[in-house]
Amino acid sequence: MIxxxxxxxxxxxxxxxxxxxxxxxxxxxxxxxxxxLEARYPMLRGxxxxxxxQERRAFLRIFACSEDLSHEPPDALLPDAVASxxxxxxxxxxxxxx
Amino acid sequence: MSGVRVLVGTRKGAFVLTADGKREHWDVSGPxxxxxxxxxxxGSPADPNRLFASQTSGWFGQIIQRSDDGGKxxxxxxxxxxxxxxxxxGMPKGESNxxxxxxxxxxxxxxxxxxxxxxxxxxxxxxxxxxxxxxxxDPDTVYAGVEDAALFRSKDGGKSWQExxxxxxxxxxxxxxxxxxxxxxxxxxxxxxxxxxxFIAISAAGAFRTDxxxxxxxxxxxxxxxxxIPDPTAEIGHCVHRIAMHRSRPGVLFMQKHWDVMRSDNAxxxxxxxxxxxxxxxxxxxxxxxxxxxxxxxxxIKSDGEHFVPxxxxxxxxxxxxxxxxxxxxxxxxxxxxxxxxxxxAMAVDSLDKCGIYFGTTGGQVYASADAGDNWTPIVRDLPAxxxxxxxxxx
Numbered sequence: 001m002i003x004x005x006x007x008x009x010x011x012x013x014x015x016x017x018x019x020x021x022x023x024x025x026x027x028x029x030x031x032x033x034x035x036x037l038e039a040r041y042p043m044l045r046g047x048x049x050x051x052x053x054q055e056r057r058a059f060l061r062i063f064a065c066s067e068d069l070s071h072e073p074p075d076a077l078l079p080d081a082v083a084s085x086x087x088x089x090x091x092x093x094x095x096x097x098x
Numbered sequence: 099m100s101g102v103r104v105l106v107g108t109r110k111g112a113f114v115l116t117a118d119g120k121r122e123h124w125d126v127s128g129p130x131x132x133x134x135x136x137x138x139x140x141g142s143p144a145d146p147n148r149l150f151a152s153q154t155s156g157w158f159g160q161i162i163q164r165s166d167d168g169g170k171x172x173x174x175x176x177x178x179x180x181x182x183x184x185x186x187x188g189m190p191k192g193e194s195n196x197x198x199x200x201x202x203x204x205x206x207x208x209x210x211x212x213x214x215x216x217x218x219x220x221x222x223x224x225x226x227x228x229x230x231x232x233x234x235x236d237p238d239t240v241y242a243g244v245e246d247a248a249l250f251r252s253k254d255g256g257k258s259w260q261e262x263x264x265x266x267x268x269x270x271x272x273x274x275x276x277x278x279x280x281x282x283x284x285x286x287x288x289x290x291x292x293x294x295x296x297f298i299a300i301s302a303a304g305a306f307r308t309d310x311x312x313x314x315x316x317x318x319x320x321x322x323x324x325x326x327i328p329d330p331t332a333e334i335g336h337c338v339h340r341i342a343m344h345r346s347r348p349g350v351l352f353m354q355k356h357w358d359v360m361r362s363d364n365a366x367x368x369x370x371x372x373x374x375x376x377x378x379x380x381x382x383x384x385x386x387x388x389x390x391x392x393x394x395x396x397x398x399i400k401s402d403g404e405h406f407v408p409x410x411x412x413x414x415x416x417x418x419x420x421x422x423x424x425x426x427x428x429x430x431x432x433x434x435x436x437x438x439x440x441x442x443x444a445m446a447v448d449s450l451d452k453c454g455i456y457f458g459t460t461g462g463q464v465y466a467s468a469d470a471g472d473n474w475t476p477i478v479r480d481l482p483a484x485x486x487x488x489x490x491x492x493x
Contacts (some may be wrong), residue, residue, distance in 0.1 A: 009133060009158060013174075044194025045176040047158040051196040052224070059157040078203045 002033055003088040007060075010048070010091070014041040019088055027082035030062060031074040048091060063090040102448045103168065103490040104456055105149065106464055107136035110482035112151055114169040117477075121454055121468040122131035124477045130172060131163065133136045134335050138443055138486045139169075140230050140369060145237035146490050147151035150256060152227035152242070160226050162242075162256050169364045176257035193258045197224045197242070199252055200263035212246065213275040222246045222266070229443060231286035235293070236355065243283035247274060247300040265298070268333045274303040277337050277356075284442055289348040297351065299338040299367060302327075307355070307366050318366030322355060330400065341441045344391035352394050352421070354384040354442075359396055361421050372421025377408050383445035387470060388453040392420040395447075395455060395471060397440040405460075414457070416471050429476035438463070443486035450491055458484025 004020045011017065022036045038045045049056055054074075056062070061070045062064050065079045081087035104115040111129025130136075134153045143149040147168045153319035159182060163172045171351040175194040195223065199222050201210070214220035225245040233239035238255040248266055250259040266381040285299035299305045305318040317333050327335040337356035344350065353360040353369065357380050360369040373379035378398045394417045400408040409412065413430040438459035448454035455471050458464045462481040467474045 007157075009155065013158075013161065038192065043161075043174045043239070045177075045192040046160065046195040052198050057157065057159060 001063060001086045002028060002032065002036070002082065003076075003085055005088045005090045007091060007093040010094070013043050013047065015047060016042070021085075027075075028078050029075050030069065030072065030078065030089075033078070033089055036096070044079040061091055061092045061094060100450060101492045102450065102454060103141070103146075103492055104446075104464065104466075104477065105139035105169070105486075105488040105490070106458055106481065106484060107139050107151070107443075107486035108458075108462070108482035108484050109135055112136040112139050112153075112169075113478070113481060115464065115477050119450055121448075121450075121466060123468065126478055127169065128171070131161075131484075134161070135226075136485065137226060137228050138230050138488075140488045141168075142232040142237040142240070143234050144232070148232070148237045148255075149435070150230045150232060150240055152230055154226040159412055160195050160197065160224070164256050166457075168270070168473065175252075175255050184350070194256050195225070197244055197248075197259050198262040199224065199248060199259070199266075202263075208379055211272055212281065213273055213277065214248050216245045219272060220270070222248065225280065225472075228282045228284045229286055231288060234288055234290055241286050241296075241300060243286050245280045245282035246276075247281045247283040247303060249286070249298055251312065263359060264313045265315045266310070267304060268306075268315045270303070273334055273433035274300065275335070277301040285338070285345050287341055287351075289343075290345045291348050295348075295365070297341055297343075299341050299353075301339070302335060302337040302356075304334045304336040305338050305341060305366055318362075320367065321362070321369030321371075322360065323358070323371075326356070335469075339373060339382045341382050342386050344386040347391045350391065350420075352386060354381050356380065356402060359384065359421060372417070374424055376415055376424050377413075381440075381455060382442040383440050385445045385447055385455070387455075388447050388449040390418070390453075390470075393418050393470070394421060395423075397445070397457065399439060405439045407439075409438060410435050412436045412459070414455070414467075414471055427467075427471040427474070429472065430467075431490065436461075441444065441479065443484055443488075444484050446487050446489040448489045448491045454489065456487050456489050459486045461483065 002022045100119040106113040113128035117124045131153045137152045139151040149165040151163040164175045165172045175191045182432045211219035227242045229243040232243040242250045249262045288298040289295035306315045322336045324336045340354045342352045351362045351366045359373045361372045362369045381399045411433045414427040438461040445457040455467045460483040464477045
């Protein structure tokens with residue numbers, strides 16, 4: 001079971017509280033996790049990745065295990081601790097506005 | 099007893115203000131979508147309980163919200179949580195936020211670039227929905243004006259959107275360029291007497307009209323004069339801020355341009371300036387009295403460099419002669435130390451007798467007049483900066 005932590009605005013959109021738990025089939029990559037997230041919560045389509053280009057939105061970052069994975073290839077394997085559910089995948093809205 | 103519902107979009111959420119026909123006591127609900135920019139909220143004339151909202155964010159992109167109960171509850175059309183992600187026939191859900199520019203071969207044109215700030219050609223990139231215009235007759239049909247400038251239509255209540263690409267494809271698209279606020283299609287006016295005709299306006303390209311329900315378009319900017327472009331009378335390039343129409347006379351249009359208040363008596367074929375005795379003819383909003391088609395309202399703003407009202411006084415100006423002769427309406431509005439702006443979608447009128455006029459400010463006030471502008475009172479004073487105001491007159 002993969003755990004994903006969403007920013008509060010996206011939790012509100014998806015009508016969820018706390019972490020999201022997802023089953024991911026096959027290799028656990030950023031793309032696989034986001035595909036599973038959007039399949040379960042279709043209202044999040046376009047909010048993390050652009051609807052058309054599938055590029056990560058510029059002001060969102062993806063962290064796990066104290067590492068910034070935002071610039072990792074979308075098909076790179078996520079850390080084992082994420083794949084096992086020991087650590088969450090964090091989707092973070094960049095802090096801006098002073 | 100009849101009543102009114104005022105739909106307010108702000109920098110940090112939407113608010114719904116309701117009152118009975120006296121318009122003296124108001125209930126305020128909100129913020130809906132707290133923390134998000136709400137560019138526009140508008141109700142369907144065919145079903146007043148159906149509202150559409152444009153919810154947007156620099157972080158999370160564009161969300162379309164719909165209410166079918168007058169703003170009490172909201173959903174993203176077609177995307178209920180926990181349900182299968184495809185509908186009958188395999189149609190994917192979760193498409194209500196997808197605004198994909200048409201690049202199909204059917205258009206016959208590579209609709210890929212417009213002029214950028216530095217003069218180079220730049221690809222169209224979807225950013226947000228500025229304006230939502232529900233059909234006058236069909237509650238499932240709604241139009242969206244977007245940045246980068248294009249017109250989209252949904253025929254399924256906002257679940258999916260298709261571009262009316264004839265607008266970008268009519269030939270001048272590569273010459274369009276963004277204004278300071280981006281290259282946005284912010285005004286959509288539907289002709290109540292002719293479902294084939296609609297008007298749109300783009301900053302900074304100008305005004306356009308279709309006479310075949312959006313298939314083909316023509317610029318309607320003759321008579322406009324803009325000193326800030328190389329050819330002040332060019333076919334396109336004008337920074338139109340807002341167009342208003344009275345439904346009884348759809349051939350007569352009023353325009354607040356970047357500078358200049360304009361009027362056309364032939365559906366935009368030719369414009370003439372009617373700024374007259376206004377203290378400044380820069381501004382954003384313009385609207386028409388619900389029962390008097392020659393009574394027009396604007397809120398003059400000092401200049402494009404100083405986006406606030408002149409002399410520290412918030413004054414609505416009313417012309418009862420279709421322009422040129424304007425009177426200041428000040429009763430109930432702050433007349434000292436006021437430095438707010440009133441943005442292009444932030445004025446609306448109800449259709450009660452007497453006509454109610456409403457506008458919102460960047461200072462978070464929403465003012466109402468229940469007597470056509472003679473007297474004003476604030477409905478609310480301390481909202482986030484107001485981006486849009488719409489009014490529904492309820493039976």
